[in-house]
Structure formats: C-alpha cells, structure tokens
Amino acid sequence: MSAAPDRHDTFARLLHWSMAVLILAMLFIGVGMVASITLRPTLLALHRPIGIALLVLAVVRLVHRLRRRTPELPRDLPGWQRAAAHASHVALYALMLAMPLIGWAMVSAAGNPVLLWDDVQLPAIAPHDPAVYSVLRAAHAWLARALLAVILLHLAAALYHAWIRRDGVFASMAGGRGGARSG
Numbered sequence: 001m002s003a004a005p006d007r008h009d010t011f012a013r014l015l016h017w018s019m020a021v022l023i024l025a026m027l028f029i030g031v032g033m034v035a036s037i038t039l040r041p042t043l044l045a046l047h048r049p050i051g052i053a054l055l056v057l058a059v060v061r062l063v064h065r066l067r068r069r070t071p072e073l074p075r076d077l078p079g080w081q082r083a084a085a086h087a088s089h090v091a092l093y094a095l096m097l098a099m100p101l102i103g104w105a106m107v108s109a110a111g112n113p114v115l116l117w118d119d120v121q122l123p124a125i126a127p128h129d130p131a132v133y134s135v136l137r138a139a140h141a142w143l144a145r146a147l148l149a150v151i152l153l154h155l156a157a158a159l160y161h162a163w164i165r166r167d168g169v170f171a172s173m174a175g176g177r178g179g180a181r182s183g
C-alpha cells in the first residue's frame, strides 16, 4: 500500500475552506434571522439555498474523504489527542449533514414551501405537523450551538498545531509549502 500523503489534496482543501466560510456565514445568518424581523425575509432567502448547497457539498466531501487516503497524524501525538481529533472530525461531518437536513425537514413540517430561489422549490421531507416542527426547531437551534462549540475546539486545535507543535498538521490543510508532517 502506498504511503499516506503529507497534505490533503487540492479538492479536499478547496472544499474544507469554502465550506468553513459558508458554515460560519450560515451560523451568523441564522442568528440574524431570528434576531431581526426587518432582515428576516432577506436572510431567510439566503439561508435556505446556502444551507441546501452545503448539504450537497457535505455529501461530495464525505464521498471524496472515504475514497482517498488522508495525512496521518504525527506519531508522537498523545493518544487522547488522536481520539479527540477523530471524534471531532466525525462530529463535524455528522453536523454538516444533520443541520441542513433538519432545516429542510423543519420548514416542511411548518407547512412552508422549501424555496431555493424564485420558483425553484424542493419537496417536503417531513409531514406538516406542529409537534414535529417544534422538535425539529429546537434541534436546529441546539445543534447549531453544538456545531459552533466543535468549530471553536477545532480552531483551537488547528492553531495549537500551527503555533505550538509546528508539526505540519496545519500546513496539510492550509496548503502552500511546509506540509510535511513531523513526529
């Protein structure tokens, strides 16, 4: 079997950074939507199509991830940090898929059209039912908080690798020179 690569490939890096920007934007758009009645219609019109685009990108990314070898973590990294890295990546993938699906189901359960733009509309994926809506609405808000918490931990870990350990883990996703992993 060939050796593990030093860095994530270009497509994986492109997906990682474009999705990171869009997911962070979606968290702010979501909060803005519930905080401002005036901005709500405009923000909601952005939130739905960007959210569905993120669902498609998350599926493409997961398929790409499962088909390729990714860089290995440095050999001297403590076991608990390896486990934390693995668990947080699994949680990020799960939340990247769950958030848009729950959003879509929630709008369906509210009995509203899942409009992407003008007259492009997705089918309902949940029954029109206030009780189902209420559960999905709470799940969408709580999982958004969980997503933000995992992203902040992930950011802290990335900066720990970049600035303290300087072991090539950050460069493997950032691109450019110096991607070789040490340890």
Ligand code: HEM
Binding pocket: 023, 026, 027, 028, 029, 030, 031, 033, 034, 047, 048, 050, 051, 052, 054, 096, 099, 100, 101, 102, 103, 104, 107, 114, 137, 140, 141, 144, 147
């Ligand atoms: C990665 C994808 C997504 C993220 C990160 C996200 C994030 C958020 C956040 C942070 C809120 C505010 C929650 C609160 O503070 O109560 C929100 C609300 C909302 N989201 Fe999403 N969302 C995503 C996808 C979607 C999708 C695909 C749809 C629909 C097709 C959707 C529909 C909604 C609606 C309708 C609300 C507002 C509900 C209300 O005002 O009662 N979301 N979202």
Ligand code: HEM
Binding pocket: 012, 016, 019, 020, 021, 023, 024, 065, 071, 073, 085, 089, 092, 093, 096, 151, 154, 155, 158, 159, 169, 170, 171, 172, 173, 174
């Ligand atoms: C919404 C924000 C983000 C999400 C959802 C996210 C998600 C992920 C996921 C799932 C991985 C695992 C590799 C893969 O399969 O693609 C990963 C790797 C990585 N991320 Fe992020 N990321 C985000 C933001 C960031 C930020 C802001 C940084 C740095 C400042 C960062 C740095 C890294 C690095 C260095 C790796 C490589 C880790 C390794 O190869 O072991 N990420 N990210």
